[in-house]
Amino acid sequence: MKKIAFFGVMICTVWACKKDEVTLPSSEFFPGENAIQEEWGIPLDEIVEGQTGKDGIVSIDEPIVVSADSAGTLALLQDNDVVLGIWSDTEARAYPQKILNYHEVINDRFSGENISVTYAVLTGSGVVFRSGNDFGVSGLVYNSNSIYYDKESSELWSQLKEECINGAALGASAETIPFIQVTWGEWKKWFPETTVVVYDEENAIPDYDQYPYGDYLQTDSLLFPLNDTLSGFPLKEEVLAVWGDSESKVLRFQDFGSSINYQTFQLDGQDKIAIGSIGQKFMCVYNALSENGDFIQVDEILLGQEPGMLLRDTFGSVWNIRGEAVSGSRKGDKIEMPKQQLAYAFALNAFYPQLFE
Secondary structure, eight states: GGGGHHHHHHHHHHHHGGGOOOOOOOTTTTTTGOOOOOOSSSSSGGGGTTOOTTTOOOOOOOEEEEHHHHHHHHTOOOOTTTEEEOSSSSOOOEEEEEHHHHSSSEEEEETTEEEEEEEEEEGGGGEEEEHHHHHEEEEEEETTEEEEEETTTTEEETTTTTTTEESSTOOOOOOOOEEEEHHHHHHHHHHHHHHEEEETTOOSSTTTTSSTTTTTSSSHHHHHSSSOOOOOTTOEEEEEEEEOOEEEEEEGGSSSSSOEEEEEEEEEEEEEEEEETTTTTEEEEEEEOTTSSBBOOOOEOOOSSSSEEEEEEEESEETTTSEEEEEEEETOOBBOOOOOOEEEEHHHHHHHHGOOO
């Protein structure tokens, strides 16, 4: 963790960056056979280079992973800290947002897979890539959103587009895995056996409890230019975008109460179940139509009441957070999570303006 001493400089330089000072990187940026290619998947004149440069924000490539009890003993996480939580059939893991605020990328191995957990701080967006190779922070920015690079191939990947925008895989869609952004206290209720990424308290140079970008969240000011503007929403309001095959919807935290609540809506004529809480800082959506073709109606939300459980339906079947029916007449059936993305409203509008039409 000693590699993060750079960050005091980063806060000053990134705020000072102006578009007319930015030049796109030459072959010196990615030297040798893996140099940046001429063809791009996004408008070249809309890419800017933050003054931190390549790896100026240092990814974590060997994360420290401990049990939830160990994290509590070390007092590194408070219950109201936000984490990005992922799960598999056999385990769950949390990645604290306050660590990602300083590193943006945590490369990890989870349930036998190489993954890159990313959080672009300026757009408030997390994406968990099934990456294969480690990702790093390129220093390039598009619509205020970070562009990451594959440390082996030097391919560049746009986080919010979830797409390779430069390199051999140009135009390829990223493989991602679902996650829920939620408070640490709530996540522990859902997955008591969770592991969590922590930091080396003795050698950590930044104060992870301090937000690294000053009053960025308290103003409408942006550090980089956008290709679109937004009206009707506070620019940095956290919203959840949900996509169907041809329709999409934006959910707001104000749609839910301070306690965990749910609502239903339709996309492309298909019912969705949205669950969220202002107090626990999460929103997530599941399809109401199961793999077996059954329409799931909610009788009771079980999140936070029974470990690992999501809801009980009106037929008495209990469904877990993985979307599996674990009891009742529907045991063995499954509901999926549609494509969804939590981010600041201005960023989602810049990448997907049809969301706000």
